Amino acid sequence: MHKTVIIGTGPAGLTAAIYLARANMEPLVIEGWQPGGQLTTTTEIENFPGFPEGILGSELMSNMRKQAQRFGATFRNGSVKSVDFSKRPYTLDVEGIGEIQAESVIISTGASAKYLGIPGEQENIGRGVSTCATCDGFFFRNKKLIIVGGGDSAMEEAVFLTRFASEVTVVNRRDELRASKIMQDRARANEKISWNLNKTPLEIVPGEMGLKGLKVLNNATGEEEFVEADGVFITIGHTPNTKFLGGQIDTDEQGYIIVKPGTSETNIPGVFACGDVQDRQYRQAITAAGSGCMAALDAERFLEAQSHDAVHA
Numbered sequence: 594m595h596k597t598v599i600i601g602t603g604p605a606g607l608t609a610a611i612y613l614a615r616a617n618m619e620p621l622v623i624e625g626w627q628p629g630g631q632l633t634t635t636t637e638i639e640n641f642p643g644f645p646e647g648i649l650g651s652e653l654m655s656n657m658r659k660q661a662q663r664f665g666a667t668f669r670n671g672s673v674k675s676v677d678f679s680k681r682p683y684t685l686d687v688e689g690i691g692e693i694q695a696e697s698v699i700i701s702t703g704a705s706a707k708y709l710g711i712p713g714e715q716e717n718i719g720r721g722v723s724t725c726a727t728c729d730g731f732f733f734r735n736k737k738l739i740i741v742g743g744g745d746s747a748m749e750e751a752v753f754l755t756r757f758a759s760e761v762t763v764v765n766r767r768d769e770l771r772a773s774k775i776m777q778d779r780a781r782a783n784e785k786i787s788w789n790l791n792k793t794p795l796e797i798v799p800g801e802m803g804l805k806g807l808k809v810l811n812n813a814t815g816e817e818e819f820v821e822a823d824g825v826f827i828t829i830g831h832t833p834n835t836k837f838l839g840g841q842i843d844t845d846e847q848g849y850i851i852v853k854p855g856t857s858e859t860n861i862p863g864v865f866a867c868g869d870v871q872d873r874q875y876r877q878a879i880t881a882a883g884s885g886c887m888a889a890l891d892a893e894r895f896l897e898a899q900s901h902d903a904v905h906a
């Protein structure tokens with residue numbers, strides 16, 4: 594039986610682990626299929642406060658893990674397959690470990706960016722391929738960029754990237770964009786943005802330094818074409834990692850966990866959510882870490898209230 598089990602080891606889960614460990618709550622942390630979370634898939638992080646020269650994503654996460662371990666957090670490999678939140682203590686079925694029982698649970702399983710699944714994509718993440726304009730736009734001063742996608746986020750990121758890039762080309766599989774009219778109008782009014790619509794991305798082509806560009810299929814002519822670019826931003830959405838919850842926690846229509854505003858509380862008492870798994874808007878390391886702190890403090894207060902009630906029952 595554990596007082597608190599934290600699911601996930603990105604900035605949200607590890608910050609929660611640091612706070613709970615320092616509060617003597619001996620949290621158990623389940624690492625999941627991606628120990629250290631999304632930041633381990635990138636290189637330099639330049640916007641996490643406290644590192645004026647920047648820090649490698651893997652190093653930042655390894656530091657957070659060591660900090661949590663130093664105060665007594667325990668880590669176990671494995672992914673949570675399913676949960677039973679129908680009665681307390683709550684039960685988690687963890688691959689490779691078996692059933693674990695917990696008085697409270699913090700869910701910090703993140704949201705995975707959707708990728709195109711084309712050659713040249715995965716191997717060039719952090720080397721010209723990105724899913725986050727806020728994170729990586731700064732690295733592309735006076736460079737040519739491509740945005741793949743046609744929704745509101747794609748339009749927003751295209752406009753944002755024109756602050757740095759010499760030119761931004763929007764590539765979209767269909768002729769029509771999914772984005773709202775107001776977002777499309779904003780992007781269309783920007784002289785640095787050009788449009789390559791009705792084109793299916795086929796392959797991201799690396800160069801000697803960075804990328805060469807994107808090979809696309811012109812859906813109208815059936816011909817292959819090449820769009821030159823130093824960077825390709827893929828903005829086709831995110832999938833929150835909430836499937837294993839089996840519908841026991843309230844989520845929005847995209848699967849993001851709904852928390853009570855201003856807290857990390859879910860619809861189940863003693864189950865808290867933090868980081869990208871409950872944040873469709875910001876999805877940054879620092880916001881994930883901040884909400885991890887909130888979840889730890891919420892869990893601590895919840896357990897405190899439980900033991901007080903038990904003593905005075």
Ligand SMILES: Cc1cc2nc3c(=O)[nH]c(=O)nc-3n(C[C@H](O)[C@H](O)[C@H](O)COP(=O)(O)OP(=O)(O)OC[C@H]3O[C@@H](n4cnc5c(N)ncnc54)[C@H](O)[C@@H]3O)c2cc1C
Pocket residue numbers: 600601602603604605606623624625626627628629630631632634635637638639640641671672673674701702703704705706718719723724725728729834837867868869870876877878879881
């Ligand atoms: C390439 C890239 C570059 C980025 N660059 C920046 C940047 O420069 N600055 C910035 O602020 N943000 C950046 N981000 C965004 C940032 O990485 C995320 O906002 C942040 O990692 C979210 O943290 P999190 O803790 O919510 O989740 P994540 O980091 O996504 O971690 C999720 C954790 O949950 C675990 N997990 C998932 N499912 C299960 C399960 N069923 N059981 C157990 N564990 C599970 C995973 O193993 C993982 O450890 C970048 C993201 C990417 C992809």
